[in-house]
Amino acid sequence: MVYDRNGAFLTQIGARDAARIDYGYWPLREIPPRVALATLALEDRRFASHMGVDTRALLRAAWRNLVGRKRREGASTIAMQVARMQNPAPRSFAAKITEAATGIALVARHGHQAVLAHYLRLAPYGNGSHGIAHAARFYFDKPVEDLSLAEIALLAAVPQSPGRMNLFRESGLVLARARAARALAFLSREALVEPAQIALATQQLASLRPVGAARRPDALHLSLRYEALAREGLIAPASPHDPRIGATIDLSLQDKLAHLARRYLSLWRSAGARQVALMVVERGAGAVLADIGSSDYRDWRDGAIDFTRAPRSPGSTLKPFVYALAFERGALEPTDLVADVPEGASGVNNADGAFLGPMLPRQALANSRNVPATNLMRRVGLEANFQFLHDLGLHDLEAPAESFGLAMAIGALPTRLEHLMRAYGALAEDGVLSDLVFAKEQRRRRSVRVMSSDTARLVTSMLADPLARLPSFPRYGPLEYPFAVAVKTGTSQAYRDAWTIAYSRKAIVGVWIGRGDAGAMNRLSGAASSARLAHAALTLIHGAKAGEIETESFPPPQGRVPVEMCLAGGRSDGRCGETLVEWVRPQTAPPTRGAMELAARPVPRDETVELAVTTPEHKTHVWRNPELPPELNRLALRASAPGSVEQILWMVDGRPFRLADANEPVYWPMQPGTHRIQARLPLRPGASHIVEVTIE
Structure with missing residues (x-):
């Protein structure tokens, strides 16, 4: 069973084969005495006195069936039921003989207590629940040792007919209560339990019902993800005697964000948007707090697709890594000028069809200019960029880098939202790449450094600079927050995908908007759509209120100092008009623009x-x-x-x-x-x- 970080039931994972999905089979360290008493009271009262077959019960059942009782009566002992559960077969006289022989052999070989324990591990308790330990968690959200006598009696009633005594249905609950009352009456009559406990259990039984902890929330993609993680061996319970998984998911936040995503998606349906995916990762721990695969799993067109795991064109969301590699290789300095001009653009155009001329790398990245990004990729090399994106986990392709060309920088290399979240985590965590964490018990790869802290912080400062986004992205739009946020949008060719990845000191938020059929939307860019949803999500996570502004910012690159730079290059001497603040090393701080022109x-x-x-x-x-x-x-x-x-x-x-x-x-x-x-x-x-x- 998988529980969220606050203890709320999320899903359960069964042993899966081609024929069925089985839940349960939780090992028992030992049988709680009251569980044994209530079970035997209803299923096999002479369990300790026979060797696997109750001859008296067989004769009584044969007589009653012979005289024509409307409901046929069986005489299966605990041992015989174990034999039938392990080897199901159609009800027949031959099958009954086989079960009886097997029951006798089981008791002779293993003893009464071992057979009873095995029954309690296998018995069906309805709704896919098998075994008393699983049923205790499934219906009452507690370990079997903590069940009350009333809860024990109610569960003991179910295995006789799990379909008829479905505890999630009122009619089934009534039948189960009546049979449970018979168990309490027998325990009282035989003085096996103190009268005060019997009285309390009888009183509680009248109004007892499951707490509903096992009702799966509206998060089917999450259930499938945890099933996949278990099947791949990436998560497993810490103890076989307590098969619970502690998910990092916050179901309350997940539910709020799912409603938020649907509300925002409804605004863009008229522009051709059909689906949305959203992920939230906790900074520092890498724990996934929310994982929304689509707007609605039941959407008949494409809701069943988990778009956090679907390969799509990432648009411009890979550009920060192009700049990061250029900084790492020494092919670019933050004080250099890059050219956003038609010549040398290799046929690449900008989304707005304009060219802004020479500019600082900070402005080129924040404005998401295509030409400087592709020129940087050419300068550092296609293969080097292709391998770097592979090292970041953004792809696992074996195709040659040349098959994607310079368009890798602007969306030609497909990736997934979950992969983008992990790669942006490396930018947010000072250059260290770690696995996304979905559960406390998850097996993870060792974190690796993929870029220097200097580069990660430098790129983060560029993505978090609202002045650097001018003129492409106006101030006080969806890319600007009342607290420090590094944000990057992306739009794939023909507006098929709209992306936004944003991270603050608390969390990383990733949003994708698009269509399952990869059809084009009507000029719906990342800045116009997904950025608005990301803004709403991150504001909700921070609990930010209107008018409040936080002054805390991202940590600057160590060993660098802020320098006011002219947009046309060179350090400002107060005469160059518009400026941006750049982080430079003191020993390489550029001279003022006038001095540089004279000296160089x-x-x-x-x-x-x-x-x-x-x-x-x-x-x-x-x-x-x-x-x-x-x-x-x-x-x-x-x-x-x-x-x-x-x-x-x-x-x-x-x-x-x-x-x-x-x-x-x-x-x-x-x-x-x-x-x-x-x-x-x-x-x-x-x-x-x-x-x-x-x-x-």
Whole structure:
């Protein structure tokens, strides 16, 4: 039996084969005396005096059946019932003879007490419950040793006819009470129990009913998940004598979030959304608090699909890991500029169809720009990114990385919500990847470090920066919270999937919106849909009230200091207008923008002229296509310059390459090796930063 973290019944897991699902068979350390007395009072009163077959009972049953009683009477002893339960067979005279012979053999070999104990492990108590220990938990949510005499008598009545005496039905409960009263009367008549206990049990029996603990909640996907975990050997009870599983799930929270998810989904059905999935993981422990696989398991179209485990296109939710790997490999620094421009974009466009030009990595990631992400993936390498995503548990594919290409960064590599939750857990937990925990008894893999704490905290600070999301995501929308939250949305091609992963100091929340048939929704993006549900869920978990703002933030990367950076690059000297705060190492803190321009140029700059190479990016890594003719293996060069500049002199490796109009793209025939590219003003001071490009 699986109970949630607060002790509420969640589900039970049976031994499963092709023919049936059996519940129960809980071992007994020893038989509680009152359980034995009540059971024998109803099933086999001369149990101790016969050797497995009660001859007197057989003769009495034969006579009564012969004289034509309407209801045929049996004479099966406890031993004979054990024989029948272990080897079910159609009721016949031959079967009865076999059961009698087997009963005698069982008692002769094992003794009366062992046979009685085995009966109490196997006996059917209705509704799939087998064994008195299981029935005690199933009906009264307590160990068998704690059952009252009235509860014992009621359960002892059921095995004779579990279908007729169904304790969850009023008619069955009435029949069971009547038979239980016969057991109490026998125990009283034979003075086997004190009269005061009999009186109390009789009084309690009149109103006794199951507590209903075993009523499965409306969480069928959860039940199937725990069954799968048990079948895979990932969860098992700590003791065979107490087969309970302590789930990490909070059913109260699960129920609230399920209603919340259905309410929000109803807002987007007109836009083609049909299903929703939501997961919540506790920070630090990795414990799954809520796991909602669909809006309703009974939805005839696709409700039975568990969308937390269904492979889908993740949209832009993998971008933080592209940046993380670039930081890990030293291919990117937070003070570098990345270019969001058409040239060099490999046919990749942004969701809004616009390009924002050169920007800091913080702004590029927070704005979820496609071009910088794909260029970073190209710079670090497809195979390296593919393997990193594998190490994060986001896929287990054996296909070559080239089959997905640069589109891996924007949704071409399918993954699952549960895998995203685990991978984002590594960002939230300082770079340490751990299994999601569904139960206290779960067998887990050892946690592994997949990125440095520095990288994890740096990426987290970028995802939690509301100023960095401008202009793509306006302030005070669903991505902004009254407490510190790192958030990333994703939208797959043709609006088939809308994602949001958000984490605070308390929890990680993951939301997916879409359709089971993978059909397109009507321009329903992650920011417009799933982000709103994630916001509502995380606000509920924090118990945040309107108007309240928490000042606590995520811990900054250790050893780094905050520096105000100009959006166009360089540390702010108070003259660059819009700025962002970036975390940099003191020894590598950039100079102010003006000082950097003077010191880094081999040619003096005219302070009134701003030149910048926008394509290619600094430290770009490019692979030539050997199948193309040499004249087509070329690299586009483009610079940004004020309107007063009419021409630009392009320099490659310190030598003039071409004089061109300022707004004219120039194409340089690529040559293997590392090259230095710079844009200069002809015949007067003024030059851009030098950009390094490696060609292979």
